[in-house]
Amino acid sequence: MVDNYGVEAAPFSWYLKVAAEADVQPTLEQLTDHMNDQQRAAFRDKLQRYVRKPDRELIVAVHGGQTLGLVCVIEQAQFPPRFPEQKASHLRNFACGTQLLVHPSFRKQGVGGSLLVRAQRWAHEQGLTGFWIVTHRQANWYKTHFGYHKIYRIDDKGVEKTLLAKSFE
Numbered sequence: 615m616v617d618n619y620g621v622e623a624a625p626f627s628w629y630l631k632v633a634a635e636a637d638v639q640p641t642l643e644q645l646t647d648h649m650n651d652q653q654r655a656a657f658r659d660k661l662q663r664y665v666r667k668p669d670r671e672l673i674v675a676v677h678g679g680q681t682l683g684l685v686c687v688i689e690q691a692q693f694p695p696r697f698p699e700q701k702a703s704h705l706r707n708f709a710c711g712t713q714l715l716v717h718p719s720f721r722k723q724g725v726g727g728s729l730l731v732r733a734q735r736w737a738h739e740q741g742l743t744g745f746w747i748v749t750h751r752q753a754n755w756y757k758t759h760f761g762y763h764k765i766y767r768i769d770d771k772g773v774e775k776t777l778l779a780k781s782f783e
């Protein structure tokens with residue numbers, strides 16, 4: 615049974631796994647309908663880096679041979695432009711999660727939460743002391759269910775995003 619962070623039991627079960635090279639293509643096929651060819655190619659490159667390099671991981675949620683969702687986690691990521699040095703030093707030993715995505719047909723059943731919890735666990739196992747993410751629309755989800763705090767507001771070419779973080783201590 616996966617960790618669905620205390621909400622009611624999920625109507626179906628899925629499992630999480632650390633993705634290998636062979637998982638990249640099915641992940642792309644099942645989760646990138648909303649992307650154009652150029653975006654999909656860039657995403658493929660990114661996922662391949664995440665399965666090949668030791669300082670990062672790609673985690674996927676799978677059900678009946680279908681990839682339902684994914685998350686990428688990396689030990690050290692670049693902070694956004696103009697991110698204040700004081701805040702950066704606070705997050706220096708934190709892992710960063712990116713690309714958390716669940717197929718629209720499988721949302722609101724705990725899949726996304728289980729991916730996030732699994733990525734946080736990986737970071738903790740690496741000896742890192744916290745986790746940070748940047749989001750456009752989901753800040754309240756991270757705050758309400760996972761104890762994240764808003765750290766910084768980002769203006770990304772006119773799109774407002776929020777950097778949130780949580781310490782494991």
Ligand SMILES: CC(C)(COP(=O)(O)OP(=O)(O)OC[C@H]1O[C@@H](n2cnc3c(N)ncnc32)[C@H](O)[C@@H]1OP(=O)(O)O)[C@@H](O)C(=O)NCCC(=O)NCCS
Nearest residue numbers: 621622623624714715716721722723724725726727748749
């Ligand atoms: C954000 C995202 C990853 C969440 O994935 P998800 O699988 O829907 O996440 P969860 O199911 O764990 O949580 C979503 C909601 O379902 C609820 N939920 C979880 N398990 C549930 C269950 N078994 N029964 C009923 N509700 C459940 C959660 O409480 C949460 O409620 P809320 O919307 O009131 O906060 C998904 O919406 C997504 O892919 N969005 C597009 C990409 C995106 O914005 N990614 C984040 C970038 S930082």
